Amino acid sequence: QTRQHTQVAIIGAGPSGSVAGALLKRAGIDVTVLERSRFPRFSIGESLLPQSMEMLEEAGLLEAIEQAGFQYKNGAAFRCADRYCEFDFREKSSAGPGTTFQVQRANFDQLLADAAAQQGVPVHFEHTVNAIEFNNEQAELEISTPESAYTLTADFILDASGYGRVLPRLLDLEQPSPLPHRSALFTHIEDRITDPTYDRNKILISVHPTMPDIWYWLIPFSNGRCSLGVVGLDSQLELDQSQHHDPADSTVLQSWVAQEPKLKALLEQAQYDHPVQTIRGYSCGVSQLAGDRFALLGNAGEFLDPVFSSGVTIALKSASLAAHALIRRYQGETVDWATAYTVPLMQGVNTFRTYVEAWYDGRFQDVIFYPDPEPTIKAHISSILAGYAWDKSNPYVVESERRLNTLATLCRETV
């Protein structure tokens, strides 16, 4: 067994790992990224939010994404039976980018990892972190590759392992999410949409006509294909864990699509030519986001819900906050991880949480589908949907629960 040392070890080369790696390397910190799989590999999480463009730019990774030919995205569209509304993110109240992309994550994640590597970040594929020990001076990571095993010592670990949740498992930090267990059934389709009113520049979220807590995503890509998924409680989707799910069989997903007449009409000609996958009970939390020698990034920490496509944005925000805290640490400052990382990260996560909970109990759906919104209020809501959940100049961020309740009541009374 060989032993090696790095200042910061990053577990996982998803978006949060690559962005953290690039930011640290740019600050002259010696960093090593360890990735279990071989890229490209499939990942879910394809509709980005404009706020995430700022973190990519800061890490010097935006150009690679802008040049890749991904589907341009300028907003979100929502449909529930005959109610339809659009949010154009360029009309948001927050400063910052108003457009972004919808991406096949296999390509996107590979582009980010390659661009980080071009900046000098060592990214090691098929290096799996199996165990970690902490002592007073450093952390020791036990790593295996297809050929061998070795030990890497590090001053600090950023866990960007997503659903691998390496440190939450090893340090027993896992906490159940307060959100109920929901699942998703999804695939990629050749969409063959001919409806001239369909806007490929927006994600389309459709609500089930009779069960408003069940919803569908339709995320167009730039190559005539779409990501399509349905989300509901485990019990509603009846994804029986004991039964074998045949990925080649799209009939269950198609039967859900058939229950939403507008979506069914839109996808009349669609070709279901890709495996159908499921993710169950995806929401998760942790008891602690950082310690003396570690911080949890992105999905390795907290994951809420896919309804507002906030996952990658939160992952990149966490990478940026953690990298800046580490840069200060290597400049000789004493960093308090609660104030430098956990509190600011959770402020945005909790803003999203307020709107996610209100989506499922109906309050936020009433706001979204309100036919005649006041433009300033719509701009504030657009900002949140565009990912600017950390913008404290937005009253719907700082006082999210109170403002949302007042607005929802008003919308209900005046419809």
Ligand code: FAD
């Ligand atoms: P990941 O992208 O998951 O990367 C983690 C990496 O760590 C992986 O490459 C993995 O191989 C590696 N790894 C794991 N274990 C180890 C180990 N032991 N050693 C070494 N490497 C390891 N987000 C959006 O922004 N938009 C969406 O539209 C969206 N839709 C979603 C739909 C569903 C149904 C779900 C469940 C989530 C969705 N998300 C969406 C969330 C999104 O998938 C995640 O938030 C995002 O991928 C998190 O990025 P990450 O960098 O934290 O981790």
